[in-house]
Amino acid sequence: MSDKGFEPRIVAFLCNWCSYTGADLAGTSRLKYPANVRTIRVMCSGRIDPLFIISALQKGADGVLIGGCHIGDCHYQKGNYSARRRAAITETMLESLGIDPRRFRLEWVSASEGPKYAEVITDFTRQIKELGPNPLKKGAAK
Amino acid sequence: MSNCRIGVYVCHCGSNIAGKVRVDEVARYAKDYAPDEVVISREYKYMCSDPGQDLIKKDIKEFNLNRIVVASCSPLMHEKTFRNATADGGINPFFFQMANIREHVSWVTEDENAATEKAKALLIAAIHRVMHHEALEKRTVHINPQVLIVGGGIAGITAALQIADAGNKVFLVEKSPSIGGHMAQLDKTFPTLDCSACILTPKMTSVGQHPNITLMTYSEVQEVNGYVGNFKVKVLRKAKSVDHEKCTGCGVCTQKCPMKAPNEFELNMAPRKAIYTPFPQAVPNKPVIDKTICTYYKNGRCKACEKFCGPGAILFDEQDRIEEIEVGSIILATGYDLKTAESLPEYGFGRYPNVFTAFEFERLVNSSGPTGGKIVTREGKEPKSIGILHCIGSRDKKYCEYCSRVCCMYALKFSHLIKEKYHDCEVYQFYIDMRCFGKGYEEFYNRLLKEGVNFVRGKVAEITDAALEPSEEGKLIMRAEDTMIGTVRRIPVDMAILCLAMVAKPEAKELSHIFSCSVGKDGWFTEKHPKLAPVSTASDGIFIAGACQGPKDIPDTVAQAGAAAAEVLNLIQRGEVEAEVVTADIEEDLCSGCRTCVELCPYTAITYNAEKKKSEINGALCKGCGTCVGACPSGAAYQRNFRDEQIYAEIKGILAV
Numbered sequence: 038m039s040d041k042g043f044e045p046r047i048v049a050f051l052c053n054w055c056s057y058t059g060a061d062l063a064g065t066s067r068l069k070y071p072a073n074v075r076t077i078r079v080m081c082s083g084r085i086d087p088l089f090i091i092s093a094l095q096k097g098a099d100g101v102l103i104g105g106c107h108i109g110d111c112h113y114q115k116g117n118y119s120a121r122r123r124a125a126i127t128e129t130m131l132e133s134l135g136i137d138p139r140r141f142r143l144e145w146v147s148a149s150e151g152p153k154y155a156e157v158i159t160d161f162t163r164q165i166k167e168l169g170p171n172p173l174k175k176g177a178a179k
Numbered sequence: 180m181s182n183c184r185i186g187v188y189v190c191h192c193g194s195n196i197a198g199k200v201r202v203d204e205v206a207r208y209a210k211d212y213a214p215d216e217v218v219i220s221r222e223y224k225y226m227c228s229d230p231g232q233d234l235i236k237k238d239i240k241e242f243n244l245n246r247i248v249v250a251s252c253s254p255l256m257h258e259k260t261f262r263n264a265t266a267d268g269g270i271n272p273f274f275f276q277m278a279n280i281r282e283h284v285s286w287v288t289e290d291e292n293a294a295t296e297k298a299k300a301l302l303i304a305a306i307h308r309v310m311h312h313e314a315l316e317k318r319t320v321h322i323n324p325q326v327l328i329v330g331g332g333i334a335g336i337t338a339a340l341q342i343a344d345a346g347n348k349v350f351l352v353e354k355s356p357s358i359g360g361h362m363a364q365l366d367k368t369f370p371t372l373d374c375s376a377c378i379l380t381p382k383m384t385s386v387g388q389h390p391n392i393t394l395m396t397y398s399e400v401q402e403v404n405g406y407v408g409n410f411k412v413k414v415l416r417k418a419k420s421v422d423h424e425k426c427t428g429c430g431v432c433t434q435k436c437p438m439k440a441p442n443e444f445e446l447n448m449a450p451r452k453a454i455y456t457p458f459p460q461a462v463p464n465k466p467v468i469d470k471t472i473c474t475y476y477k478n479g480r481c482k483a484c485e486k487f488c489g490p491g492a493i494l495f496d497e498q499d500r501i502e503e504i505e506v507g508s509i510i511l512a513t514g515y516d517l518k519t520a521e522s523l524p525e526y527g528f529g530r531y532p533n534v535f536t537a538f539e540f541e542r543l544v545n546s547s548g549p550t551g552g553k554i555v556t557r558e559g560k561e562p563k564s565i566g567i568l569h570c571i572g573s574r575d576k577k578y579c580e581y582c583s584r585v586c587c588m589y590a591l592k593f594s595h596l597i598k599e600k601y602h603d604c605e606v607y608q609f610y611i612d613m614r615c616f617g618k619g620y621e622e623f624y625n626r627l628l629k630e631g632v633n634f635v636r637g638k639v640a641e642i643t644d645a646a647l648e649p650s651e652e653g654k655l656i657m658r659a660e661d662t663m664i665g666t667v668r669r670i671p672v673d674m675a676i677l678c679l680a681m682v683a684k685p686e687a688k689e690l691s692h693i694f695s696c697s698v699g700k701d702g703w704f705t706e707k708h709p710k711l712a713p714v715s716t717a718s719d720g721i722f723i724a725g726a727c728q729g730p731k732d733i734p735d736t737v738a739q740a741g742a743a744a745a746e747v748l749n750l751i752q753r754g755e756v757e758a759e760v761v762t763a764d765i766e767e768d769l770c771s772g773c774r775t776c777v778e779l780c781p782y783t784a785i786t787y788n789a790e791k792k793k794s795e796i797n798g799a800l801c802k803g804c805g806t807c808v809g810a811c812p813s814g815a816a817y818q819r820n821f822r823d824e825q826i827y828a829e830i831k832g833i834l835a836v
Binding site for chain 1: 253254255256279281282283284286287288289290293294296297300301304692695697699700705717761779781782802803804805806808809810818821823826827829830831833834
């Protein structure tokens with residue numbers, strides 16, 4: 038059930054070298070996208086523990102995004118391979134927890150893909166709006 | 180964490196942030212959110228300015244602050260600035276956190292309310308996080324003054340000489356048997372018409388004789404390990420089958436060799452032998468044996484070269500070997516290729532013998548080339564008319580969107596060289612725009628306008644030999660729209676020259692993996708910043724120079740090589756640099772010895788200590804990605820400044836608004 042005025046809160050974990058820089062580029066290029074996504078910088082998408090994602094959803098996030106370098110372009114050679122494997126596990130975990138796995142997304146955004154970052158955020162925000170508020174939120178500790 | 184005394188600073192960045200985010204409201208919100216911890220919360224016009232930084236330093240003293248949070252631009256921009264200000268104020272620079280409310284908020288959000296809310300969330304996240312920060316000590320690493328340069332074209336040569344002249348040891352690795360690169364193949368250089376070989380050869384010789392330069396030709400870098408200041412490099416030394424110590428370079432072996440193969444240096448327009456030096460001015464001017472065509476390697480017979488070699492330098496048994504070298508910095512100067520003419524079938528290269536590539540023409544017009552400098556068709560006849568086609572593959576969304584930057588100028592040079600030899604030859608330049616941007620370039624264009632060359636503003640769409648009238652019989656017909664007169668023209672010529680796009684080397688992608696730097700969508704190496712760090716890469720200690728970064732002419736290449744050399748000399752002069760601080764480590768007590776992390780580490784920084792049954796991280800090798808931390812099932816691995824509790828605190832804070 039989606040409220041009309043529902044403005045989701047989405048947490049995005051972005052790797053320092055590609056996606057965070059890509060998000061910066063979207064900024065310097067003054068590309069406009071919805072303000073629903075809040076960013077957390079990590080050095081590499083490989084640093085992201087699936088529990089970070091679960092934790093964000095528990096704490097009331099309506100969606101979680103991971104942004105890393107394209108496969109083959111990881112600044113640390115292969116951290117994004119780990120991110121990709123963990124993303125697959127995360128989706129299974131979310132399902133077994135009764136959370137729609139569409140609330141989670143993994144995207145590759147390079148440092149030069151400011152427009153892609155803006156597109157990803159716009160599209161993911163639209164998707165989360167369609168999914169409605171995170172059902173875990175009622176119980177989420179403030 | 181009641182002992183935290185946080186100072187919060189919200190930057191206006193002029194109107195860049197304050198134009199969209201209500202900064203006063205954000206600063207007040209922070210104070211109200213955590214009144215016990217946030218001792219002072221200010222907003223200021225430009226936090227990065229000297230007075231802005233002084234504000235932090237003064238507050239640390241006055242309010243006895245022990246944590247600093249700045250909400251301003253991207254940490255990639257000013258994290259260092261504010262960390263330094265924090266340290267100058269007297270507290271550890273890692274008791275600092277930044278919230279990016281410019282690139283991630285004010286510049287990308289339309290609505291003021293939404294922007295203000297988002298800024299609050301990012302600021303509260305930073306406040307939560309900074310409470311969990313810990314003091315970290317900066318480490319320094321020694322810089323090995325030895326330097327590796329990959330690629331022996333004019334970029335690599337220039338950088339090598341500058342660094343070696345300054346008294347440092349340089350290893351220059353070149354894939355082919357000689358240094359010189361593409362510049363060695365050129366005839367004249369625009370716009371001064373200097374003979375290319377005449378200005379290049381002395382530099383090549385200097386490299387060959389320089390006591391500080393170890394020249395590694397016929398070699399390729401296979402593996403690079405380590406980090407800035409301390410790289411370990413494995414170089415594949417392909418078997419030359421000739422002992423260059425003994426060889427005198429007399430050339431008798433080449434004369435006696437019975438096997439012929441196409442000469443790559445002459446674009447296959449002339450033969451070379453199985454034992455060969457690629458061109459007369461080669462450095463080193465000593466031959467190698469091409470095992471793929473040598474009869475001895477094929478069927479065990481011949482050995483003519485060995486028979487006639489006075490000093491006994493032939494080494495048929497020589498094997499490829501790996502040589503390990505240690506260097507502190509690396510310059511990549513691996514150059515470019517021209518787009519293959521076959522990939523543009525509309526221009527008929529290969530189908531029509533008298534369609535030439537620009538490099539073929541360079542050799543054709545060169546007095547040491549296959550025709551001794553005579554411009555002739557493949558049938559050996561003097562051409563009465565020549566078409567020079569600009570932008571073949573360049574400025575073309577089907578192929579390469581970018582401009583290759585050098586073609587207009589060398590096309591003009593070609594016209595001049597043709598007119599110099601055959602005054603009556605009709606020369607047609609087919610161009611989209613004339614781009615003559617460098618020093619003396621426009622003047623050269625103006626000179627050519629007076630030399631009787633025909634300029635047709637229009638790109639040739641197709642070359643055909645299908646004659647529609649007798650005057651076109653036996654000719655190559657250039658079909659182009661002349662946009663000056665607004666009509667499609669058919670111009671028959673005897674010879675066509677394709678100014679092909681400069682493209683990245685096919686191996687650039689693989690090299691980017693070996694050297695941990697990246698390539699852009701067109702395959703050129705990506706610089707750290709397009710304007711302010713044009714020769715640095717994302718990997719510290721690894722620099723780029725010349726056309727491997729993008730199309731450029733010789734003056735720009737030489738300038739860039741000088742810049743890369745200066746960066747390297749800067750590192751050597753400093754002697755040491757700050758090492759990565761945000762490295763990972765393992766808490767021995769918690770480690771179960773499962774070894775999950777060992778496999779994941781891309782830098783082999785983690786080893787398993789069988790005696791203790793624990794995994795251990797070598798801090799010198801760790802680059803701080805944190806992949807091991809994300810995977811550790813027992814929570815034993817941690818990453819400095821990206822500890823689990825720090826990130827959980829950030830998640831909590833970011834969702835508190």
